Amino acid sequence: MKKLSLILLMMSFFLLSCDNVSDEIPMEDQVMVTGPLQVLKSGTLSNQSGAGTRGTAQLVKDQAGKYFISLSENFTTKFSTGTVTVYLSTSASLRLNESGSFQLLGLANMPGAHFYELQGNLDNKFTHVIIWCGAAAIPFGNAQLE
Template sequence: MKNYLKLASLALLLSFLVSCISEDGNPNAPDDKTMVMGQLDLIKSGTLTAQSSTNTRGTVSIVKDNAGKYFLRLSENFTTKFSTGTVTVYLATSQTLNLNSSSTFQLVSIVGKPGEQFFALPGLPDSKFTHAIIWCGAAAIPFGFAPLN
């Protein structure tokens, strides 16, 4: 029985680790080299609502820089519960993340610290993504959401 539990735990850990890897095999970790150029144009923004008894707060914005690149920005006052080590930010079609339906979400990045951060986006996000979600991968629970207007 102990070996079965160990094997099951290992399988669960491996499935979680695989879920944190992008299609090209690279981890979806924050890119500290993200360079935002010049003035930012605000595309849409929303205030985070805390969930699951966390202290999640701040704003999430979609912005465009002078070079025409798009970013998801977390505000200077952004914070959440980081003790799990698996905090991620998603764009989603509602305030509820449905990981069983890939058309309803876009993984943006792992979030490893509080405060202002910029995460590069491949382009202007599809208009169907109306919310940003802060998600705890380890517990598979929401830490917060923000409607983007």
């Protein structure tokens, strides 16, 4: 009986920790970027979990003064899961159970360039871009923005 109670308690904790993650994933990036871009920070994506991830992630500012995270033209990863998501994170590993340590940017379900507009003020606590497989809950890659 104690084991069953412990298992139920652990399952409840796991489910509650997932509540911090929004059920709504922003749709594929459809944003307007104007004028020449100023690259503020950049990093090379490292491959994780055998996903074949490669490319560059950048923090850029457009002519209108809006901030974006961009993935380069040569960005690629394993797209067969259908839930490749892009996050900003305070570290190289995504900690979905720690609110404030990540910001969901949107989907990246095809290779090539992507732009994700950053809402609100630029927050320097986010140091990494994470490519995440939502279906398997594993990292596909990350880049430190420097």
